[in-house]
Amino acid sequence: MVASDHFEASYLIETPLDPLDVAEVMAGEQSCGTFTRVEGETDALRARARASVTGVVELPAVDQPSLPNAWLRRKGATGPYRRARVTISFPVANVGANLPTLASVVAGNLYDLGEVTGLRLEQITLPAAYRARFDSPKQGIAGTRRLTGVRSGALVGSIIKPNVGLDADETAALVARLCAAGVDFIKDDEISADPDHAPLAKRIPAVMAAIRRHRDSTGKHVMMAFNITDETDAMRRHADLIAQHGGSCAMVSLNWCGFSAVTTLRRSSDLALHGHRNGFGAISRHPLLGIGFQPYQTLWRLAGVDHMHVHGLQGKFAQEDDEVVESARDCVTPLTEGCDDRVLPAFSSGQSAATVQATYDAIGHADLLFMAGGGIMAHPGGPAAGVSSIRQAWDAVTSGVSLEQAAGVHPELRQALASFGRTG
Known part of the structure; x- marks a missing residue:
């Protein structure tokens, strides 16, 4: 069960890199971090606001990438291309009751990450108190x-x-x-x-x-x-x-x-x-x-x-x-x-x-x-x-x-x- 102060998103990813490392990049990119630690990103801030990886389940790899990727080509990274299901937990406080921002957190710049040759959002899980802050069907x-x-x-x-x-x-x-x-x-x-x-x-x-x-x-x-x-x-x-x-x-x-x-x-x-x-x-x-x-x-x-x-x-x-x-x-x-x-x-x-x-x-x-x-x-x-x-x-x-x-x-x-x- 998802924690009351966090929501979760699960993804299918493909990458020639270690899926756990890529999952950590995803968590940082969509919360308080970027590709490297920056000034002002204190341990206290990270503890409060950083998303965390709560699951990585590796799947069979493939020989060819699903999507082209110039970043990986520049790095000289090649296959096999490892696939995994990744679950990330995000602090509710980072978003609040803001639907466009919620969407941009779970389905935003992740698709452009250089580390992946495939990424698909598969599930969103919300705690009851957070769901109650949004609208419901009237009929x-x-x-x-x-x-x-x-x-x-x-x-x-x-x-x-x-x-x-x-x-x-x-x-x-x-x-x-x-x-x-x-x-x-x-x-x-x-x-x-x-x-x-x-x-x-x-x-x-x-x-x-x-x-x-x-x-x-x-x-x-x-x-x-x-x-x-x-x-x-x-x-x-x-x-x-x-x-x-x-x-x-x-x-x-x-x-x-x-x-x-x-x-x-x-x-x-x-x-x-x-x-x-x-x-x-x-x-x-x-x-x-x-x-x-x-x-x-x-x-x-x-x-x-x-x-x-x-x-x-x-x-x-x-x-x-x-x-x-x-x-x-x-x-x-x-x-x-x-x-x-x-x-x-x-x-x-x-x-x-x-x-x-x-x-x-x-x-x-x-x-x-x-x-x-x-x-x-x-x-x-x-x-x-x-x-x-x-x-x-x-x-x-x-x-x-x-x-x-x-x-x-x-x-x-x-x-x-x-x-x-x-x-x-």
Whole structure:
């Protein structure tokens, strides 16, 4: 267990040098030191402020470096290139409740260190008292269920497609069609925020009018995640507009808005914040560079997001299914004991009734948002049949019934499996 006055970060490193020596360089670089001891760096200061290496586990070496390194080339250092998992403990007092600085400590200049040919942040562990100093989701899983009226089971969602080009009225008409089809959740695409042809000032009122009409006739509130990605003042203004028109959710492209903007938005709005991770692949796909999903989602949960994208099983993106599953588990695992700061994992990318079995088999629960574009809109029976097929699939797998059995009594599911493939 991490000490109450320290937080820990774990890394995978690669280096031709002694991994223990490199770990000490990392600890010094990201706390009170640099590559050599300097004037003013007293023993008392180091005892108070220096990070410490708490673990080094060496792994099998490799013959070739994962990344080029001019510093090592100038030093004449060559392989073998040793790999190790390194854990470093940092004093909380060095950072305080400052999320951008926390991120720069655990994932900053370390990537440029001359001693490494690979470095990846794999985990962040926080003491409970430190976690409590940051923001938490205002809605999370429980709040999202309350706002949508979906008390149990997977929430079924879809995405506005075409993702760009529709004007405000056309978007509202599509939303009305999806509401009638029976979805719980609809979201904008990440590349459609405040375009000239459908500005949020027009789109929000038009779309929410359609959602209110559906609510008035059915009693169901469909959650619409408007993409308000922008500079901070614009996001706050658009979040206020959503709330004024009875909306319950805003979507933000996390990587491009940044920790400060999202934290400010969180503190100024009670809307559910749907965190879209587009761009995450640029910092995660190389196995010896960047940041894994566990520390990534940890940092964004400290900003107070309520939903996190994890992609989807057997989907159209590059991630292995195991990575998707582990990401979903991270979202529903409290960061510290006794704190319900779980966020709703949002599955998307190539999802349909045909991927439900694999999803449930892998994660074993239905506390998730299951979004399908083509799996709903391209269903041969139409969008309503697409939604029904997904609900039928989830009802079946959570009851221990195979999709093949359920398809025997549900034509919508049978059509979905025939159209999208039985991939589970």
